[in-house]
Amino acid sequence: MNIPDPVETFRQEARELLDQLEAGLLDLEQDPSNADLVNSTFRALHTIKGSGAMFGFVAVAEFVHEFETTFDRIRKGQSRADTALIRVALDAKDHIHLLIESPHAEIGAGEKILASLHAIMEGSAPAEAAATPEPPASGAERKWRLEFYLPPDALLHGTNPLLLLEELAQIGPVSVTALTGRIPALDVLDPEIPHIGWRVDIEADDPAAAIDDVFLFLRDTMELTLAPLEDSVSIPHEPPAEPAESPRSARPSTPRRPDNDRSDTVERTAATSLRVPAERLDELMDRVGELVIAQARLSQIAGLSSDGALKTVAEELERLSSGLRDTTMGIRMVPIGTLFNRFRRLVHDLAGELGKPMEFITSGEDTELDKTMIERLADPLVHLIRNAVDHGLESADKRLAKGKPAKGKVQLSAVYSGAEVAISISDDGAGLDAARIRAKAEENGLITPDTKLTDQELYQLIFAPGFSTAGTVTSLSGRGVGMDVVKRTIDGLRGTIDLATVPGVGTTATLRLPLTLAIIDGMLVRVGNGRYTIPLAAVEECVELPEGIDAQGSGRNFLDIRGTLVPYLRLREVFDTGTPAEPHQKVVIVSSGEGRVGLVVDQIIGNNQTVTKQLSKLHSNLKSFSGATILGDGTVALILDTAHLVASGQAYVDRNIGGRAA
Known part of the structure; x- marks a missing residue:
């Protein structure tokens, strides 16, 4: 059994917290007065500090403590989160990441960051805050009574009640009393559950915020009440799980559930989320794929058998494997x-580096993709966004001269589009210069002066290796590397890239990607003696090839589908089967993005679950196929790349608008 490394677990959780911290800082730059953002950012720092100290990352805890102390002034309204502060705070976040990933890293940079942070905070302190008198001495402070019971799993998670009491003692003079009324009989006592509660009388002006910090990790599942000691009505501390058994509680008393019931509730809550290594998901997906293939084999055998029991088992297994696949x-x-x-963060840093004020907008964040796709999309999107910022957006002066707002706009969005996800990167910059692209392509020998290209074909030349229209080489662009990598990566994901531009208005790059690369529903068809699979999500409808069309006809033609001309491809000719045409051929209408094409096949066999197997490097140049699958009888069927076939049909439309309708 593999026991997780607690240090690595901390690192994983810290990465998530640092991502939250970065997002909070960037949001705070846009909305400095948002108290919720300030508090969430402070909580992220506090959590990193506490966890770091627990797992032995002393340098992390000490650095974050200074960062947190400085940032606490924003919470108290003594400083403002301006752009300069956010920039240094982001550097501090990067340094925390470095300390966590490389514990022996040089700490000198951290001291400089904190010095800059302190200087900015001191310089931005509001005059009225500086003039505010200090709180009154302890003689004028009030007394408060705090009563709390820790959650049942607190000890299991490493919480030490004595350390919590020590932190409370730092708020002000305290008097501590143990509450032993809930300790059960010895024969049923569970030593892993904290049965003892605590009553703490504190002298402080208003300790609520400080108590919040002490119980930051526990307050959602613990019992806690806070009340002025001289008053008869208690003030429930946010957010108590249940009222504590105190005569000063103003909340209606409710029967307290037994501790074992509370423990069950906490365990169920903790079990709602589970961290699983990605490799295990990949292995699970492979096993499910093999199960689907075995199920297809069983279904085929059952179909040839007259045994009713075997057919029933095959149908039940098909239902279960389908559900397991979906899950x-x-x-x-x-x-x-x-x-x-x-x-x-990338756009934020680019704006500062290039001196281009800009707004970054995202939409469709809830759109889901296979985790493998997510991992492989990061680099292509980085290149496209950098390209939009560097080449697309003009400087503020040029934008103002053209009547545009000084601040540019870059938008990243995702939407479902049939069987695909469309990811768009848009800017409101100058747009693509077709003449300049063509001149550069001719200079590089990619095309000749008399080559006729559509606008889309011309724009696709920017993805050629070594192609760049930049006049000078900078740290961001000019060497002609990056866009060809984008093209190769998207092709490897069985996706496409479309470019649309309006001179002076902006450019949009749209990536169209399949939802998943693992298992899909497919339509099995026969063309000649070969069998092929068409992704079912791309299929719109199936029709008969109309009578009167020469089955031996060559080339591409059009079908009239309810008043719309749809080009169709004879797969017999595309694949050069060499077999005679069969009567009663079928046309499968498939779509990709906004395009549609009909695929003429000899027979539609039926639908099946298709486990995608990648083609070898020797077959990577077969653009009509996106992979292969193993059928129930053990033979192989190639999976058609519908996006490529639709593009082929659309290219024919562009060149032969006057084609005849059937």
């Missing part, structure tokens, strides 16, 4: 917002 796929699906959030 496993659901586990692998990840909201694309987890990827989008990474680019906010």
Whole structure:
């Protein structure tokens, strides 16, 4: 049994907290007066500090403590989160990440960051805050009574009640009393559950915020009340799980559940989320794929048998494997917002580096993609966003001269589009210069002066290796590397890239990607002696090839589908089967994005679950196929790349608008 490394677990959780911290800082820059953002950012720092100290990351705890102390002034309204402060705070977040990933890293940079942070905070302190008199001495402070019971799993998670009491003692003079009324009989006592409660009388002006910090990790599941000691009505401390058994509680008393019931509730809550290594999900997906293949084999055998019991078992197994497939796929699906959030910092830093004020907008963060797709999309999107900022957006002066707002706009969005997800990167910059692209392509020998290209074909040239229209080489662009990598990566994901531009208005790059690469529903068809699978999500409808059309006809033609001309491809000719045409051919209408094409096949065999197997490198140049699958009889069927076939049909439309209708 593999026991998780607690230090690595801390690192994983710290990465998530640092992502939250970065997002909070970037949001705070846009809305400095948002108290919720200030508090959530402070809580992230407090959690990192506490966890770091617990797991031996002393340098992390000490650095974050200074960062947290300085940032606490924003919470108290003594300083303002301006752009300069956010920039240094982001550097501090990067340094925390470095200390966590490399505990022996040089700490000198951290001291400089904290010095800059202190200087900015001191310089931004409001005059009225500086003139505010100090709180009255302890003689004028009030006395408060705090009563609390820790959650049943607190000891198991490493919580030490004595350390909590020591932190409370730092708020002001305290008097501590143990509450032993809940200790059960010895024969039923569970030593792992904290049965003892605590009554703490504190002398302080208003300790609520400080108590919040002490119980930051526990307050959602513990019992806690806070009341002025001289009053008869208690003030429930946010957010008590249940009223404590105190005569001063103003909340209606309710029967307290037994401790074992509370423990069960906490365990169920903790079990709602589970961290699983990605490798285990990949292995699970492989096993499900093999199960689907075995189930297809059993279904085929059952179909040839007259044994009713065998047919029943085959149908039940098909139902179960289909459900298991859907569940496993659901586990692998990840909201694309987890990827989008990474680019906010990128755009923020690029704006400062290039001196271009800009607004970064995201939408469709809830759109889900397979985790493998998410991982492989990061680099292509980085290149496209950098390209939009560097090449697309003009400087503030040029934008104002053109009547545009000084602040540019970059938008990243994702939407479902049939069997695909469309991810768009848009800017409101100058747009693509077709003449300049063509001149550069001719200079590089990619095309000749007399080559005729559509606008889309011309724009696609920017994805050629070494292609760049930049006049000078900078740290961001000019070497012609990056866009060809984008193209190769998207092709490897069986996706496409479309470019649309309006001179002076902006450019939009749209990536169209399949929802998953693992298991899909497919339609099995026969063309000649070969069998092929068409992704079922791309299929719109199936029709008969109309009589009167020469089955031996060559080339591409059009069908009239309810008043709309749809080009169709004879797969017999595309695949060069060499077999005679059969009567009563079928046309499968498939779509990709806004395009549609009909695929002429000899027979539609039926639907099946298709386990995608990647083609070898020797077959990577077969653009009509996106992979292969193993059928129930053990033979192989190639999976058609509908996006490529639709693009082929659309290219024919662009060149032959006058084609004849059938």
